[in-house]
Amino acid sequence: MPAPLRTFQDSRKEMPSKDTPLNEWDLIKALSREFGPAPPGVILGIGDDCAALAGNGPDCLLWTIDTLVEGVHFDLAYTSLAQLGWKSLTVNLSDIAAMGGEPRQALLSLGWPPARDRRGALSFAAGLAQAAREYGVAVIGGDIVASPGGLIVTVTLTGRVPAGQMLRRAGAHIGDLIFVTGPLGEAAAGLEILRQGLDLPPELQEALTEAQLRPRPHLRAGRLLAQEGLATALIDTSDGIATDLYHICQASGVGARLPAAAVPVSPRVKAAAPHLGRDPLDLALFGGEDYLLLFTCPPEVAGRLPESFSRAGLAAPCPLGRIVAGDRVVLLTPAGDVDISGQGFDHFRLDPGPDVQ
């Protein structure tokens, strides 16, 4: 699920009290009750990165959908339509990666403002098609509607994973180690650069804005973890790891502890942070949209990770902390422990609604 255009510092101000009913997760739970239990043949229903269906063969069919809304998830002032096309597919691809799967086919539903030159839709499609070619996806249909507000893009994507290999959010055990497949915070730093219109040294500017505008889903890492049975739980880092890790904890019935000093903040984010006026750790923990994979791994398996990843031509995953008993995600800082469970954003809370506060 892609993160809206906001960062933790904004969202923290609007965090609802525990009594506020129907935040995003409450609502998802309430909807899930309304829709009832999934019938046989549905291996995985509401509540993971993808739904999963039994196939006739040895593979599960994975299935996901994501909507990007102009002014919420993207701003065309600093995102080209081709970049948006790329991103609208790759955020879905990241959901397939987060199950250990391989992507297959996509449908596109495009809400286009009638007053806007519709030739722009071809630039959008070119970017989407580029991502489709790069990741072996076929775009095989869809829907075009008028949108009286801004641009709306919905992509739905299928994938496959051998049934015995599928990785879920549930499955983390007490004592497991926590890893992430890359350094954190680059996409959020890139967003700040773009929003503030900053001009940083080229090597920072380009890498960080690319991280925001052209995410590269970690499909090969996801397949590796699934094939070699290296992970117990898996999710992608779309909402910020404080939230993404909390999802793993909730689904698995465990807690997590992260030493602040061990959080793999990207060196580029550290270098850029003074220019951005932002705390690099904040960007890393709460910024979101890195579209890396966050996973848990038994200690006796963790030693195999560097070699397995290296054999596959991938950088070794970064250690982040440990799964513990409880139900909270706790950051260990020199000033004491801080509960960061689920901090990041609620997808509804762009503006405080009438029933908030």
Next chain:
Amino acid sequence: MPAPLRTFQDSRKEMPSKDTPLNEWDLIKALSREFGPAPPGVILGIGDDCAALAGNGPDCLLWTIDTLVEGVHFDLAYTSLAQLGWKSLTVNLSDIAAMGGEPRQALLSLGWPPARDRRGALSFAAGLAQAAREYGVAVIGGDIVASPGGLIVTVTLTGRVPAGQMLRRAGAHIGDLIFVTGPLGEAAAGLEILRQGLDLPPELQEALTEAQLRPRPHLRAGRLLAQEGLATALIDTSDGIATDLYHICQASGVGARLPAAAVPVSPRVKAAAPHLGRDPLDLALFGGEDYLLLFTCPPEVAGRLPESFSRAGLAAPCPLGRIVAGDRVVLLTPAGDVDISGQGFDHFRLDPGPDVQ
């Protein structure tokens, strides 16, 4: 594809000249070129009611997506959230019906305005869940995002059809007869009643507004046509039959002739038309949203239709005209022949854009 909130009389004023590039169909063709040919395993790509994928067994997997946008496809001034929930699933179900298929699972992507009470999402879900139960669909996942404009609903749906039975838009032959599975114009008349805030005699008021607000996709008729091999081409009536029939003609490389006197205008529409200030034939041909099935049938098979439908507990389909050589849909009127090919709406043309006229 659901029709926007407009009727032919509005849209006709805005019909672009033939030189206007990139109307909806041009754009779909251009996008299709951008995305390239579908790979093996994809039986049907862009350009029909559903995409179709080869399964491991004897069935094809059907797959469709539809987006409904507030102010374009629905108006909450006269549509309850529960009715919207119902309709957001049933318009997709109609696409499965239009392939002769049976629906299976759905994902929901809901764009909710943050300032609006999110408990309304539960009413919406209740309506969607009611349709899901009635038609045997499992809602197994989705996505919730903030929408800075109005409500946005996207549903994606899968279905199954035995590979040898699947019915497409292509397949109509010269000499085939054209049928529709019910009388035309009720949903468009219902929309006029709601938009104009009219109060008609109860038997008209209720039936016509229900036709608009709670469409009932003709899944059983679609399965019957497919199972018994009764149809050569099939589509659902979402955009108005002048457009829907034109889609069959374009896909099949044929033309069609409809005697105006034979068009099965709903008697309720005829009765309501004076109150609406609308021509009943206009509503029937161009109004859209009836979500019936429009199909072609060889003359030697047409005689079996009434008995087959009756055995299945369904009303006999209504004859509409005949497939001929050419590439136009022509209405035969006492005043002469009128080319109505593709008239109805272009989904982009809610407002004339800057590159129109």
